[in-house]
Amino acid sequence: MAKKELIKLKINGKEREVAAEPRLLLVHFIREQLGLTGTHVGCDTSNCGACTVLLNGKTVKSCTMFAVQADGAEIMTVEGLPSNGALHPLQEGFKEEHGLQCGFCTPGMLISSYALLKKNPNPTEAEIRWGISGNLCRCTGYQNIVKAVQFASKKMAQGGK
Amino acid sequence: MHKTSVEISGMGHSMKRKEDSRFLQGRGNYVDDVNLPHMVYGHMVRSPYAHAKLKSINTEAAKKLPGVLAIITGEDLAKANLAWMPTLFFDKQMVLATGKVLFQAQEVAFVVAEDRYTAADAAELVEVEYEELPVLVDPHKAMDADAPILRDDREEKSNHIFHWEVGDKQATDKAFTESAVNAKVHAVFQRCHPAPLETCGCVADYNNATERLTIYLTSQAPHAHRTLFSIVGGIPEQNIRVVSPDIGGGFGNKVPIYPGYVCAVVASLTLGVPVKWIETRSENLQSTGFARDYHMTAELAADKTGKIKAMRVKTLADHGAFNAAAQPTKFPAGLFSVCTGSYDYPAAFCEVDGVYTNKAPGGIAYRCSFRITEAAYLIERAVDVLALDLKMDPAELRRKNYIQPAQFPYKTPLGWTYDSGKYEGALDKALGMVGYKEIRKEQEEKRKKGELMGIGISSFTEAVGAGPAHTFDIAGIKMFDSAEIRIHPTGKAICRMGTKSQGQGHETTYAQIVAQELGIPAKDVIIEEGDTDTAPYGLGTYASRSTPTSGAATAIAARKIREKAKKIAAFLLEASEEDLEWEPGKFFVKGAPGKAKTIQEIAFAAYTNIPPGLEAGLEAVNYYDPPNLTFPFGTYICVVDIDKGTGEIKVRRFIAVDDCGNVINPMIVEGQIHGGLTEGLAIAFMQLIDYDENGNVSGGSFMDYLIPTAVETPHWETGLTCTPSPHHPFGAKGVGESPNVGSPAAFVNAVVDALSHLGVKHIDMPITPWKVWNILKEKGITG
């Protein structure tokens, strides 16, 4: 076994410091070392996006990155969506518009949508579809996810978060 | 049906889902989220060959790796008589290979280590020596004299599994000789896979102090699985607890029992610690329950006016290496004999032969009831071919042949009794939504300009809700399902069912049924499923059976509670029961609405002020055996545009008009339809699990087993008509599967329609751009 590296990062606003083997994938680090199981694994070929997290403000597939690479980074997972006690407008949108069924893709979808709205607060339907094109959903057919993002976009424009 | 207030949110309200909050916050609890103290990990060693003698397995190097705890082989299992396990359909399947392997990715050894990474490393160190055997891939060659016999464990030395026929052959043949038109189509429904976003897996936790085995399992049928584990493993059933946690999609994939589960259980029994086994996506696609692989020929006999007289079907079914079809009917081809469709004609004959090949086992009911998708696809394809032969409009041909509303209950020539239907209503609504006349005109004009556009119709009839005990069982267990309702003193409730949601929203819809029947607000009703220690016995969720069975059981159990509540109300109001009237939420004295007792007051009294002669408490259980299946239906219309230069197909519009009887939650129904249509889209245009001549699987990962993204998925247009089921307690039919059953034919019919003027009558799925391009090239249209 290769020697362990100390990884220091900030996740959902909290500083954490854990040693890990270099080959440990970021997704396993988050789920198993840090105990945040909201981030999921849906494939082994970097195709599904269920593992999407925000790394220094950008979406990445945490199954296609080593935890050591995230040393010093700031990460946000679904558990860290800013909420001030209530649901984030995106979470609310997914609930209102029935943007989830089994919920397995949902954390990744939320993170991708969050990043999309940061970059483009008022996206068109086509832009939303492109924005979530790295996230597969087997249940919803995406239509209500699109509506959920539109819901959040409106709500945030009205002075949500 | 009485529509309750929004506060109560009974049936018909688009109540927001109660289960969502945890999923939205990353707090769902899927099987890979289960972490137990001292838990270790399993990893499967799989065969690289499709057919090979297993000469030796050397585990020495792997065992030496620090952190490796155990390596289990087929020989080890054989000692405990566990090397084979029964499938759900009168066959058996190897847990770990002994003697030989029969498909690529077959389970050969199970490595257990302290962590996932070590287990993967050790699996690579297991040395297996194989001697390759001739491979059988083409099902059409399975019965050839020179075909290798795959299953030498069986008494019959043949690759033939079954021959099954149904219907009146003589009458059918006669109709064909007498008819003016005989339309024929050969259609392969390709091998595909349900591929829920979460793969299968389990955590087996044997506690040697209590002698209890708890299995956290991605199971669509936890109770049936408990019983099977008990029967096969010889563990007393009371000592097994199956917990099906949150499930990340099932679609039929999570009905069978897979070798990995058995290995994890054996490892936990051996090591006395919890063992987690989670399959990878590639393992999921390459080794667990595939669907379809039906090679079908259909013929329709009709007169010159287009009236259908008879149908004849011959099908070859590729079941892979073991007949692991997860299907509980008495018929080897399941409900395939609903292939006569939505049409009225007197004669039909259908025969199916099943064969073994060197492919992964399965034949599961992928988002449908046991071979219904194949059946619906076949008849809807055949009707379109008939329309082409007759030069008739496919909508008008369908209209001409529909079973009429007055004919229900309608007995089909192959023996099913459809409960209710108004097929023309759905057709007319769909034609109206798409603007059929105008769009046909547009097509005509485009054709003149050399542009390719097509319109495809599918008027399917589904059969769901397995099912009546006389026809359906799993290993002898009848296909009833159950509900148990307990009302707390404060008027809130907890209910448990024998089914198991995988995203369908049971925690909401069942609560709405209780709300409808008892007037307790749905938000005050907790639904629990999946824990065999607490939930009443049931057969699980697949085949759109939850609403038809557990949903019905919930209504009936609630009605039992209402009966008792009435007695308590009469006592509290000092009135006679006959003088009481019910409206959701309260009993009141006829003509004196002020004299009333709410269900909450009644619940409180059930524990505090019990009428003499009555038992305390307020609860009920029901086990519901449906008298028949329910038969949802609908008409789908697809409009496609084809790019002549590249063969690309764009779905411009898709209209889905569904009829699933009375609706519990319109929002959830619409969501189910969106999802099912998207799966249909993928099957029609993208998906195939294929094998080369050596039995090497392709399409075995998400790189090549394509799941459409939001970009390829069109904007679905949905509509409903409502024809209640006459035999269901609240007139509902299942809906989750209709879109997956009904849509493939609409997509294919649209593409064929776009090319029909070139003489094209059929294209097999998946209709990829290159297939279209090849046709255009051959016809000199492109290239």
Added chain:
Amino acid sequence: MIPPAFEYLRPKTLPEAVGLLQQHGEDAKILSGGQSLIPMMKLRLARPSHLIDINRIAGLSYIREDGGFLKIGGLTREAELEASELIRTKYPLLLDTARVIADPQVRNLATVGGNLAHGDPANDHPATMLALGAQIVATGAKGERVIAIDDFFVSLFTTSLDHGEILTEIRIPIPPAKSGGAYFKLERKVGDFATAAVAVQLTLDGPGAVQKVGIGLTNVGGTPIRAKRAEEALRGKKLDAATIGAAAQAAADAAQPSSDLRGPAAYKTGLIKELTKRALARAAERAGK
């Protein structure tokens, strides 16, 4: 799936990285965006002994015009190309290409340098860079050397980078006025590699004849292909239907696809012909503006 073990090294400077590459020999690999390397490691198709992570080396990520060239730092991410105002306004071929690579998450990490250094004919940038007549700057122990893109792709997964070299910059001659480019890719779905794709970059002269042209083909051979005959068929000619047709046929003739799940070879050849027509038309339209 679980990658095999390796030693992880994170140099802070380029010379340090080059030194580490040399020190650890052939089994050491550069880790850039990791979006090709890590998937291969997870499938255990790649087993580097050491990973030299260049992501923390400052000054390897930039997009700027300088000395007659557009210069792209080796570590520049696809997402940065997509977002760059300079690329958006002046390099439509690069924008077209970056947009259809993989998906948003992958583009946030994947680098242009890695895309080329991987030597995968299925990747999209190679054809684009062939069309643009790019130069590759490789930095090794002896300093920098410049490799013409036509000499860069050697065989499947092999480039002319020496083991001890790091791809540090891509140089693209700044196109003169009346230039335009376009990339047409057919993929089975978003996130897929190309079934086939065509990159075209051209410059028109005053009367509208083709003065300069580059055409690159994606995923129709063991290496990315430059369709030289097709370029010749265009040079000095106006882009009428006959000329476009002849060039498209020549591009198709240059393709050497094999049949696979994305389609039979003949289809891919046909696609090259069709996509070449479309790319030429769009490039010309853009050049005209």
